Amino acid sequence: MDWLYDPRLRGIASQIVVLLLIAWGLYEIVANTQANLVKLNQNFGFDFLGKAAGFDLSTSLVFYSSNSTYGRALQVGFYNTALVALIGIFFTTILGFIIGVMRLSKNWVVSRFATLYIEIVRNIPVLLQIFIWYALVLKPLPGPKQAVNIANSVFISNRGIIMPQPFFGDGTLLAIILFVAALIGTWVFRRWARKRQEATGQAVPAWLISLPIIILAPILGLMLAGWPVTWSFPELAGFNFKGGMTLVPEFIALLLALVIYTAAFIAENVRSGILAVSHGQSEAAHALGLDGGKTLRLVVIPQAMRVIIPPMASQYLNLTKNSSLAVAIGYPDLMYTTGTVNNQSGKAIEAYSIALIVYLTTSLVTSSFMNWFNARMKLVER
Amino acid sequence: MSIAFVRTADAPLLPAPPTVVGWQAALRHRFMPTPLSGVASIVVGTLLVWVLWTILDWALIRAVFVAPDRVLCNAEGAGACWPFIGEKLLQWVYGFYPHSERWRVNIVYLMGAVSLAGLLIPRIPWKGWNAIFFFVIYPVITFFLLLGGRFGLTYVETSQWGGMLVTLVLAVTAIVTSVPIGILLALGRRSEMRVVSLLCTLFIEVVRGVPLVLVLFMAANMFPLFMPPGVNPDKLLKAVIGTALFASAYMAEVIRGGLQAIPKGQYEASQALGLPYWKMMGLIVMPQALKIVIPGIVNNFIGLFKDTSLVTVVGIFDLLGIVQSGFNDPKWASAQTGNTGYFALAMIYWVFCFGMSRYSMYIERKLNTGHKR
Numbered sequence: 229m230d231w232l233y234d235p236r237l238r239g240i241a242s243q244i245v246v247l248l249l250i251a252w253g254l255y256e257i258v259a260n261t262q263a264n265l266v267k268l269n270q271n272f273g274f275d276f277l278g279k280a281a282g283f284d285l286s287t288s289l290v291f292y293s294s295n296s297t298y299g300r301a302l303q304v305g306f307y308n309t310a311l312v313a314l315i316g317i318f319f320t321t322i323l324g325f326i327i328g329v330m331r332l333s334k335n336w337v338v339s340r341f342a343t344l345y346i347e348i349v350r351n352i353p354v355l356l357q358i359f360i361w362y363a364l365v366l367k368p369l370p371g372p373k374q375a376v377n378i379a380n381s382v383f384i385s386n387r388g389i390i391m392p393q394p395f396f397g398d399g400t401l402l403a404i405i406l407f408v409a410a411l412i413g414t415w416v417f418r419r420w421a422r423k424r425q426e427a428t429g430q431a432v433p434a435w436l437i438s439l440p441i442i443i444l445a446p447i448l449g450l451m452l453a454g455w456p457v458t459w460s461f462p463e464l465a466g467f468n469f470k471g472g473m474t475l476v477p478e479f480i481a482l483l484l485a486l487v488i489y490t491a492a493f494i495a496e497n498v499r500s501g502i503l504a505v506s507h508g509q510s511e512a513a514h515a516l517g518l519d520g521g522k523t524l525r526l527v528v529i530p531q532a533m534r535v536i537i538p539p540m541a542s543q544y545l546n547l548t549k550n551s552s553l554a555v556a557i558g559y560p561d562l563m564y565t566t567g568t569v570n571n572q573s574g575k576a577i578e579a580y581s582i583a584l585i586v587y588l589t590t591s592l593v594t595s596s597f598m599n600w601f602n603a604r605m606k607l608v609e610r
Numbered sequence: 611m612s613i614a615f616v617r618t619a620d621a622p623l624l625p626a627p628p629t630v631v632g633w634q635a636a637l638r639h640r641f642m643p644t645p646l647s648g649v650a651s652i653v654v655g656t657l658l659v660w661v662l663w664t665i666l667d668w669a670l671i672r673a674v675f676v677a678p679d680r681v682l683c684n685a686e687g688a689g690a691c692w693p694f695i696g697e698k699l700l701q702w703v704y705g706f707y708p709h710s711e712r713w714r715v716n717i718v719y720l721m722g723a724v725s726l727a728g729l730l731i732p733r734i735p736w737k738g739w740n741a742i743f744f745f746v747i748y749p750v751i752t753f754f755l756l757l758g759g760r761f762g763l764t765y766v767e768t769s770q771w772g773g774m775l776v777t778l779v780l781a782v783t784a785i786v787t788s789v790p791i792g793i794l795l796a797l798g799r800r801s802e803m804r805v806v807s808l809l810c811t812l813f814i815e816v817v818r819g820v821p822l823v824l825v826l827f828m829a830a831n832m833f834p835l836f837m838p839p840g841v842n843p844d845k846l847l848k849a850v851i852g853t854a855l856f857a858s859a860y861m862a863e864v865i866r867g868g869l870q871a872i873p874k875g876q877y878e879a880s881q882a883l884g885l886p887y888w889k890m891m892g893l894i895v896m897p898q899a900l901k902i903v904i905p906g907i908v909n910n911f912i913g914l915f916k917d918t919s920l921v922t923v924v925g926i927f928d929l930l931g932i933v934q935s936g937f938n939d940p941k942w943a944s945a946q947t948g949n950t951g952y953f954a955l956a957m958i959y960w961v962f963c964f965g966m967s968r969y970s971m972y973i974e975r976k977l978n979t980g981h982k983r
Binding site: 239242243246247250257260261263264265267330333334335336337338341344347348350351352353354355356359360363364367549550552553555556563566567570576577580583584587588591592 | 639640641642643647650651654655657658802803804805806809816818819820821822823824827828831832834835836837838839912916917919920922923930934945948949952955956959960963964967
């Protein structure tokens with residue numbers, strides 16, 4: 229009876245048991261689902277994606293009307309999720325760094341303010357914060373007729389912020405080419421500047437030179453092409469605005485809540501990252517004659533980044549996932565459109581599987597990108 | 611004449627300059643070490659005062675404290691509408707639970723509070739028995755007591771539960787189930803059995819890769835399709851299962867972190883003593899690993915408690931849902947009702963979460979014994 233106590237055989241046996249259990253569970257689920265679908269008079273399939281959706285969405289980055297297909301609606305939802313996530317990540321990083329550095333400040337008022345901010349914001353559910361910002365953003369705004377009018381081109385009302393929309397005609401390509409060329413050029417220039425500084429110690433104000441070039445290059449391109457830009461200005465027509473582009477209040481509320489909430493967590497990451505850099509580093513920088521800002525920028529932050537990046541990546545993912553709370557205030561992100569598609573078509577399994585795969589892919593892509601970035605930033609030791 | 615000079619008496623002791631000692635120096639050091647920092651003090655201080663004043667003005671000075679209905683709250687320039695909270699508070703605590711049966715909820719709250727206090731305060735003995743009560747017996751008692759329909763208790767549908775009750779039921783169930791499932795998943799992920807570790811990894815990564823709202827929606831819409839025809843699980847039950855599975859995946863990762871921190875020698879030593887796998891894990895590895903990750907577990911609990919608010923989205927009246935449902939009450943609907951409700955709600959959540967985080971820091975200091983030599 230020795231084989232009964234052979235760990236290898238036991239391992240194989242228990243794995244087979246697990247597999248059988250899983251297979252049985254899956255079989256039950258598939259069988260039940262089939263029976264249920266037959267009872268509901270439905271069949272499994274993704275054909276419905278090509279059918280007309282028949283519902284409207286309040287805002288979209290690409291053309292969408294109620295005649296568009298379900299697939300298009302989901303696409304609009306994905307773009308809206310991506311929009312709020314990317315803009316949110318940009319602003320929350322900046323705010324998080326500012327608050328994190330403020331928390332470590334020697335100035336009592338500044339550090340207390342940051343502590344207060346962090347302790348209040350991260351202990352309140354983000355959904356509640358979204359609702360609060362939605363109430364604060366939407367409530368005080370006037371109706372479209374009494375909209376706050378800024379130079380007849382920007383209108384702020386409870387329909388959102390309506391701004392002139394640029395349309396780019398022929399010749400825009402030249403501007404894009406010049407812009408890309410400027411980006412490459414400044415990258416090369418800054419590499420050269422850094423090499424020169426490392427070799428000779430003479431610093432070139434690389435930012436001061438490259439930033440105007442990056443901004444001016446596309447403008448120059450547009451001017452050479454004869455300014456092929458036309459603007460669509462918003463106009464009040466009846467009870468709503470026509471033309472222009474709209475930032476709906478739902479977007480603003482969601483963005484504010486996500487940025488403010490996530491920044492509190494990023495601030496804590498930044499703080500622990502900076503504290504992880506040994507005190508001798510900043511003392512050495514001071515001894516070399518660097519002032520406070522330069523010490524932080526050139527010595528402390530680059531080393532702190534190695535500690536900050538991994539948790540920061542998971543905060544970015546959290547922000548992206550939390551953006552699905554848009555469903556609560558009706559911003560048509562992926563979650564919201566998936567829900568509407570499910571309600572309209574009754575295709576629960578298909579619609580939610582698509583959402584699942586999209587969120588999962590986004591998460592995996594983001595985390596592998598951050599892993600790559602992290603590996604690049606890692607301390608290279610001799 | 612020589613220019614040589616040797617001091618024969620001590621130089622007189624001068625008082626330290628006022629820039630270094632005294633309250634002025636302390637003030638200066640704190641608020642204005644450099645001119646730029648002074649400017650920052652003024653700017654940030656002004657912002658802080660303005661925010662605090664706006665809140666104070668709204669919540670106390672312009673607030674309505676006594677009112678029979680919405681009329682006073684709806685007046686121009688009125689601040690917070692506190693009577694709304696006063697009238698709705700019991701509903702927030704008990705939901706739509708029948709008046710005559712609220713004693714059952716009270717017993718549940720009381721038992722939970724006493725047992726939890728016994729678990730959390732280090733000086734109180736009988737931790738083991740208390741843990742068994744809280745994690746095993748208490749959920750069972752709660753289930754029968756709240757649902758009723760047996761032992762002479764009237765049946766109360768889960769759709770009548772609400773408010774704090776649902777929030778706590780969700781949070782406690784998720785906490786109680788996520789720890790054991792999390793432990794199993796973490797062990798499974800580190801297991802040498804390929805199939806088991808693959809399945810556990812797959813589950814953990816998929817769940818962690820999607821938002822909780824999606825899990826809740828899937829539980830609400832897809833779960834009934836997976837059941838045998840005719841079986842339609844309870845709405846609250848679906849949300850509880852969704853939250854518990856979600857929490858388990860996160861818990862598994864925290865616990866795995868603890869497992870990885872245990873030196874290999876511990877495993878080898880227990881194997882050398884002839885302990886089988888489950889005894890090695892239960893008696894040697896887990897006690898050490900769990901102790902390391904207690905702060906992480908408490909952090910998870912805080913996140914979980916906040917996340918229970920998301921069930922509002924699938925139409926369950928948890929604390930957030932029930933507060934919002936009160937806004938439409940024609941008796942109280944006014945310009946300030948919503949703000950007042952959200953403000954009070956934010957304070958409630960804040961007290962819970964801040965309390966938990968402080969407790970976690972306290973226990974972290976207290977347990978900081980092993981591994982640091």
